[in-house]
Amino acid sequence: MKDEHRKIMSAVSYYKTERTIDGNQQHYTKKQYDIYLYEDKILTGNRHFSLEHVNDVSYRPISDAGLLYLHTNQGVFAFEVDVDPAHFIKSYKKLKNSIK
Known part of the structure:
Protein backbone atom coordinates (compact mmCIF):
# COMPACT_ATOMS: atom_id res chain seq x y z
CA MET A 1 0.00 0.00 0.00
CA LYS A 2 2.61 2.54 -1.08
CA ASP A 3 1.77 6.16 -1.79
CA GLU A 4 3.42 6.69 -5.17
CA HIS A 5 3.16 10.51 -5.03
CA ARG A 6 5.25 11.06 -1.93
CA LYS A 7 8.84 10.34 -1.04
CA ILE A 8 9.45 7.38 1.28
CA MET A 9 11.73 8.54 4.09
CA SER A 10 12.36 5.01 5.40
CA ALA A 11 10.90 1.51 5.28
CA VAL A 12 11.18 -1.73 7.22
CA SER A 13 9.67 -5.17 6.62
CA TYR A 14 7.55 -6.91 9.22
CA TYR A 15 5.94 -10.33 9.45
CA LYS A 16 2.57 -11.68 10.49
CA THR A 17 2.09 -15.34 11.23
CA GLU A 18 -1.32 -16.52 10.08
CA ARG A 19 -2.84 -19.74 11.33
CA THR A 20 -5.20 -21.81 9.23
CA ILE A 21 -6.86 -25.10 9.97
CA ASP A 22 -7.32 -27.58 7.16
CA ASP A 34 6.26 -3.31 4.83
CA ILE A 35 5.99 -0.22 7.00
CA TYR A 36 6.62 3.02 5.12
CA LEU A 37 7.57 6.31 6.74
CA TYR A 38 6.54 9.40 4.79
CA GLU A 39 6.93 13.06 5.75
CA ASP A 40 3.41 13.16 7.19
CA LYS A 41 2.35 9.56 7.90
CA ILE A 42 3.28 5.95 8.51
CA LEU A 43 1.65 3.24 6.39
CA THR A 44 1.57 -0.44 7.29
CA GLY A 45 0.02 -3.35 5.42
CA ASN A 46 -3.45 -2.44 6.67
CA ARG A 47 -3.19 0.75 8.74
CA HIS A 48 -2.54 4.44 8.18
CA PHE A 49 -1.18 6.67 10.95
CA SER A 50 -0.89 10.42 10.62
CA LEU A 51 2.54 11.39 11.92
CA GLU A 52 0.96 13.85 14.35
CA HIS A 53 -0.79 10.87 16.01
CA VAL A 54 2.41 8.83 16.41
CA ASN A 55 4.01 9.66 19.75
CA ASP A 56 7.05 7.37 19.56
CA VAL A 57 8.59 4.39 17.80
CA SER A 58 10.59 1.84 19.79
CA TYR A 59 12.16 -1.58 19.37
CA ARG A 60 12.63 -4.57 21.63
CA PRO A 61 14.70 -7.59 20.56
CA ILE A 62 13.29 -11.03 21.39
CA SER A 63 14.99 -14.39 20.77
CA ASP A 64 15.48 -14.65 16.97
CA ALA A 65 13.41 -11.59 16.03
CA GLY A 66 12.22 -8.34 17.56
CA LEU A 67 9.18 -6.17 18.00
CA ASP A 84 17.11 -4.17 13.85
CA PRO A 85 14.96 -1.25 12.64
CA ALA A 86 17.38 1.40 13.97
CA HIS A 87 17.44 3.20 10.61
CA PHE A 88 13.64 3.45 10.60
CA ILE A 89 13.50 4.72 14.20
CA LYS A 90 16.30 7.24 13.56
CA SER A 91 14.46 8.56 10.47
CA TYR A 92 11.20 8.84 12.44
CA LYS A 93 12.82 10.73 15.34
CA LYS A 94 14.67 13.09 12.98
CA LEU A 95 11.46 13.80 11.06
CA LYS A 96 9.39 14.22 14.23
CA ASN A 97 11.94 16.62 15.75
CA SER A 98 11.97 18.73 12.59
CA ILE A 99 8.16 19.16 12.82
CA LYS A 100 8.19 20.44 16.42
Whole structure:
Protein backbone atom coordinates (compact mmCIF):
# COMPACT_ATOMS: atom_id res chain seq x y z
CA MET A 1 0.00 0.00 0.00
CA LYS A 2 2.61 2.54 -1.08
CA ASP A 3 1.77 6.16 -1.79
CA GLU A 4 3.42 6.69 -5.17
CA HIS A 5 3.16 10.51 -5.03
CA ARG A 6 5.25 11.06 -1.93
CA LYS A 7 8.84 10.34 -1.04
CA ILE A 8 9.45 7.38 1.28
CA MET A 9 11.73 8.54 4.09
CA SER A 10 12.36 5.01 5.40
CA ALA A 11 10.90 1.51 5.28
CA VAL A 12 11.18 -1.73 7.22
CA SER A 13 9.67 -5.17 6.62
CA TYR A 14 7.55 -6.91 9.22
CA TYR A 15 5.94 -10.33 9.45
CA LYS A 16 2.57 -11.68 10.49
CA THR A 17 2.09 -15.34 11.23
CA GLU A 18 -1.32 -16.52 10.08
CA ARG A 19 -2.84 -19.74 11.33
CA THR A 20 -5.20 -21.81 9.23
CA ILE A 21 -6.86 -25.10 9.97
CA ASP A 22 -7.32 -27.58 7.16
CA GLY A 23 -9.16 -30.71 8.17
CA ASN A 24 -7.59 -31.63 11.46
CA GLN A 25 -4.22 -29.94 10.93
CA GLN A 26 -3.00 -26.48 11.81
CA HIS A 27 -0.84 -24.65 9.30
CA TYR A 28 1.21 -21.53 9.95
CA THR A 29 2.15 -19.12 7.20
CA LYS A 30 4.53 -16.22 7.76
CA LYS A 31 3.65 -13.29 5.49
CA GLN A 32 5.85 -10.28 4.88
CA TYR A 33 4.57 -6.71 4.79
CA ASP A 34 6.26 -3.31 4.83
CA ILE A 35 5.99 -0.22 7.00
CA TYR A 36 6.62 3.02 5.12
CA LEU A 37 7.57 6.31 6.74
CA TYR A 38 6.54 9.40 4.79
CA GLU A 39 6.93 13.06 5.75
CA ASP A 40 3.41 13.16 7.19
CA LYS A 41 2.35 9.56 7.90
CA ILE A 42 3.28 5.95 8.51
CA LEU A 43 1.65 3.24 6.39
CA THR A 44 1.57 -0.44 7.29
CA GLY A 45 0.02 -3.35 5.42
CA ASN A 46 -3.45 -2.44 6.67
CA ARG A 47 -3.19 0.75 8.74
CA HIS A 48 -2.54 4.44 8.18
CA PHE A 49 -1.18 6.67 10.95
CA SER A 50 -0.89 10.42 10.62
CA LEU A 51 2.54 11.39 11.92
CA GLU A 52 0.96 13.85 14.35
CA HIS A 53 -0.79 10.87 16.01
CA VAL A 54 2.41 8.83 16.41
CA ASN A 55 4.01 9.66 19.75
CA ASP A 56 7.05 7.37 19.56
CA VAL A 57 8.59 4.39 17.80
CA SER A 58 10.59 1.84 19.79
CA TYR A 59 12.16 -1.58 19.37
CA ARG A 60 12.63 -4.57 21.63
CA PRO A 61 14.70 -7.59 20.56
CA ILE A 62 13.29 -11.03 21.39
CA SER A 63 14.99 -14.39 20.77
CA ASP A 64 15.48 -14.65 16.97
CA ALA A 65 13.41 -11.59 16.03
CA GLY A 66 12.22 -8.34 17.56
CA LEU A 67 9.18 -6.17 18.00
CA LEU A 68 8.85 -2.69 16.54
CA TYR A 69 6.31 -0.65 18.46
CA LEU A 70 4.32 2.30 17.14
CA HIS A 71 3.05 4.33 20.11
CA THR A 72 0.00 6.20 18.82
CA ASN A 73 -3.04 8.04 20.12
CA GLN A 74 -5.00 4.87 19.17
CA GLY A 75 -2.80 2.61 21.32
CA VAL A 76 0.45 0.71 20.88
CA PHE A 77 0.86 -1.44 17.78
CA ALA A 78 3.54 -4.17 17.66
CA PHE A 79 5.15 -5.49 14.49
CA GLU A 80 7.44 -8.53 14.32
CA VAL A 81 10.69 -7.70 12.53
CA ASP A 82 13.73 -9.86 11.84
CA VAL A 83 16.23 -7.01 11.51
CA ASP A 84 17.11 -4.17 13.85
CA PRO A 85 14.96 -1.25 12.64
CA ALA A 86 17.38 1.40 13.97
CA HIS A 87 17.44 3.20 10.61
CA PHE A 88 13.64 3.45 10.60
CA ILE A 89 13.50 4.72 14.20
CA LYS A 90 16.30 7.24 13.56
CA SER A 91 14.46 8.56 10.47
CA TYR A 92 11.20 8.84 12.44
CA LYS A 93 12.82 10.73 15.34
CA LYS A 94 14.67 13.09 12.98
CA LEU A 95 11.46 13.80 11.06
CA LYS A 96 9.39 14.22 14.23
CA ASN A 97 11.94 16.62 15.75
CA SER A 98 11.97 18.73 12.59
CA ILE A 99 8.16 19.16 12.82
CA LYS A 100 8.19 20.44 16.42
